[in-house]
Amino acid sequence: MLEQLVAHESPSGDRELLERCAGHLERLFAPLGSVRDLDGDGAREPHLLVEVAPEVATADAAQAAAGSPLILCHYDTVWPRGTTRGRPFLVDRDGIAHGPGVLDMKAGIVAVWLALRGLRELGIPLPRGARVSLTPDEEIGNPGTRSRVQELAAEAAVVLVVEPPLPGGRIKTARGGHATVRIDVRGRAAHSGVDPAAGISAAVEAATLTLRAQELADPVTGTTVSVGRLSAGHAVNVIPAEGRLEIDVRAREPLELQRVLTALHALTPTHPDAGIEVTVVSRRPPMGRGPGVDRLIARLHEHFASIGLELQEGFTGGVSEGNLAAAAGATVIDGLGPMGGGAHQLDEHVDVTSLLDRAAILGGLLADPAGF
Ligand SMILES: [Zn+2]
Known part of the structure; x- marks a missing residue:
């Protein structure tokens, strides 16, 4: 799946390729929830929102969705059209996947998909449902999706960003x-x-x-x-x-x-x-460590520990959609994507084992009735 997603090149600003990649994502996520393009009039590249309904049926669907955790993903990359010809996807003997956009953040998208798919196959309900936002323009500062991302974040119980973690797998609880x-x-x-x-x-x-x-x-x-x-x-x-x-x-x-x-x-x-x-x-604006973060971190500690990992957190000077969500008042945890290195660089790579770990942690959190 990661190979296919990398093969669907998606440079920011390349409308034709972004639409093709969005079509692929739509087909992937359609069996797991309702998928729609928030940019309904087609004036820009698709901003997809996947909605998985909560376990408990509520008469007011919008109200139900409002309490869901929001997972922020972007499907654009910094790599221009044709990059995969010279540098195609490959997994080396150490289980490290290489390719343009593989870490930032196509592996993150795959982890989210695996989490939702795994929960469904195992028959584990999502007590609060889930929303997944997939933007086409994060790498250029969200010119077309900034206000919508902030609206979604303001409605969300918590916001989880599947950008790559800090070195050593530390999640990002404060961003500059x-x-x-x-x-x-x-x-x-x-x-x-x-x-x-x-x-x-x-x-x-x-x-x-x-x-x-x-x-x-x-x-x-x-x-x-x-x-x-x-x-x-x-x-x-x-x-x-x-x-x-x-x-x-x-x-x-x-x-x-x-x-x-x-x-x-x-x-x-x-x-x-x-x-x-x-x-x-x-x-x-900076993303501070808000009051809701402590509670969420406590739950995350348990989900990390349940697969034998130790949760560590840290600060990053980089920016992401997490900053937008925090400015909208949301409780945000970032860096929940798989581990790897070389984002925006020629040696961009991701650890495939870590992808599975992160999918398990995300799935555990989404299924956790005390999670948020
Ligand atoms: Zn990114």
């Missing part, structure tokens, strides 16, 4: 926040040989702003500020009139993220006649 900020710099053009004094160099301003922006980082709190792209000017003999910085900001606490954004907005140019404009291009 992330913002992308652009600063446009306006100077004044002048010939650098004929009349340099008439010019205001946007390059000098941009370089100065770069140094000042990076000073906002704080290693003690883990806040990072990195100018990842910097540009100014178009000709070597012209004092540049325009420049631009693009800044990546990551912080563990909401207040820290806010501190950096406020400070970036307060930056001023060094030349009195230069101008700058600060734009927050995207923003995902």
